[in-house]
Amino acid sequence: MKKSLGAKTLVFPTPTWIVGTYDKEGRPNAMAAAWGGICCSDPPCIAVSLRKATYTYGSLMERRAFTVNVPSDSYVKEADYFGVVSGRDTDKFSATGLTPVRSELVDAPYVEEFPMVLECNVLHVFELGLHTQFVGQIMDVKADEAVLGAADQPEIDKVRPVIFSPANRVYYGVGPSLGHAFAIGKEI
Amino acid sequence: MKKSLGAKTLVFPTPTWIVGTYDKEGRPNAMAAAWGGICCSDPPCIAVSLRKATYTYGSLMERRAFTVNVPSDSYVKEADYFGVVSGRDTDKFSATGLTPVRSELVDAPYVEEFPMVLECNVLHVFELGLHTQFVGQIMDVKADEAVLGAADQPEIDKVRPVIFSPANRVYYGVGPSLGHAFAIGKEI
Numbered sequence: 001m002k003k004s005l006g007a008k009t010l011v012f013p014t015p016t017w018i019v020g021t022y023d024k025e026g027r028p029n030a031m032a033a034a035w036g037g038i039c040c041s042d043p044p045c046i047a048v049s050l051r052k053a054t055y056t057y058g059s060l061m062e063r064r065a066f067t068v069n070v071p072s073d074s075y076v077k078e079a080d081y082f083g084v085v086s087g088r089d090t091d092k093f094s095a096t097g098l099t100p101v102r103s104e105l106v107d108a109p110y111v112e113e114f115p116m117v118l119e120c121n122v123l124h125v126f127e128l129g130l131h132t133q134f135v136g137q138i139m140d141v142k143a144d145e146a147v148l149g150a151a152d153q154p155e156i157d158k159v160r161p162v163i164f165s166p167a168n169r170v171y172y173g174v175g176p177s178l179g180h181a182f183a184i185g186k187e188i
Numbered sequence: 189m190k191k192s193l194g195a196k197t198l199v200f201p202t203p204t205w206i207v208g209t210y211d212k213e214g215r216p217n218a219m220a221a222a223w224g225g226i227c228c229s230d231p232p233c234i235a236v237s238l239r240k241a242t243y244t245y246g247s248l249m250e251r252r253a254f255t256v257n258v259p260s261d262s263y264v265k266e267a268d269y270f271g272v273v274s275g276r277d278t279d280k281f282s283a284t285g286l287t288p289v290r291s292e293l294v295d296a297p298y299v300e301e302f303p304m305v306l307e308c309n310v311l312h313v314f315e316l317g318l319h320t321q322f323v324g325q326i327m328d329v330k331a332d333e334a335v336l337g338a339a340d341q342p343e344i345d346k347v348r349p350v351i352f353s354p355a356n357r358v359y360y361g362v363g364p365s366l367g368h369a370f371a372i373g374k375e376i
Contacts, residue, residue, distance in 0.1 A: 128228035
């Protein structure tokens with residue numbers, strides 16, 4: 001018997017991603033986002049949803065480009081910081097000591113110290129309510145050599161991404177392997 | 189120095205969710221989806237993206253309702269199975285021995301044995317390319333009493349959701365707590 005918890009944005013897992021943008025004056029900014037996910041394989045697209053009140057919202061509407069940075073768990077404090085303060089009045093890169101790198105493909109900065117980044121151009125803007133969904137076409141994925149395994153695939157055990165739980169608002173790491181997709185189901 | 193990996197749908201983490209629908213004849217069906225995420229807080233919405241070729245696509249266009257079921261890691265084989273075969277020619281519930289329960293709120297079934305479910309009505313359908321994104325308004329979240337903690341919040345350690353890595357196509361569990369969101373960043 002299941003208990004009703006109400007109409008809420010409560011699900012597991014949600015990501016901890018850092019969205020990088022340039023503001024009107026060309027200053028690099030970054031914010032934490034947990035509302036998002038891959039939304040199309042061809043063209044390859046990722047969606048992130050932001051409130052209009054965020055500073056990043058204006059930058060995205062103006063620049064039509066962003067990066068999705070995947071922080072390692074060693075940077076969980078910095079990732080959280082990106083979601084605590086606003087780029088309107090704070091230079092978050094200076095405050096964290098992290099390095100903004102200008103993307104050569106899109107008009108947005110990425111975080112050098114984070115192991116993996118997706119460089120995106122805005123393809124669609126969907127107004128959904130409190131949040132606006134930005135669908136970005138992934139122009140490239142870049143990763144540190146140190147997190148690459150066979151066939152230059154980024155390994156989740158090396159990237160060590162951060163999972164967000166919207167229930168208790170706690171961050172978690174990734175656990176053990178549970179088996180190969182499109183394979184273990186065939187045993188049924 | 190980061191290495192370019194190309195324009196790909198490669199990011200961590202992505203979810204392992206099971207999308208429940210009724211087909212034209214009212215038969216319950218379910219499929220695995222990793223392309224999705226929360227996309228709006230008010231109204232509370234979750235997005236899942238499906239290829240037009242899937243059997244679920246037709247059901248969703250017809251019924252305009254779905255459930256997002258969060259499988260526990262003890263059901264990872266069943267979850268994978270839901271992504272391996274098509275409901276067009278297979279009764280996946282019979283094959284897995286799992287139980288479809290008719291939602292009282294939306295025109296879709298959910299999986300009784302999975303600890304958590306979101307019941308959704310389709311609010312928007314966005315054609316993005318190979319995938320179509322269905323934005324569902326979350327009408328209710330239901331969870332097994334056994335996974336609830338303080339204040340009836342579902343606990344991720346009890347739900348034990350499954351993470352999908354699109355790089356090596358392997359499932360992973362959730363790891364240890366890394367700290368409280370909107371809190372640990374304030375130390376910076």
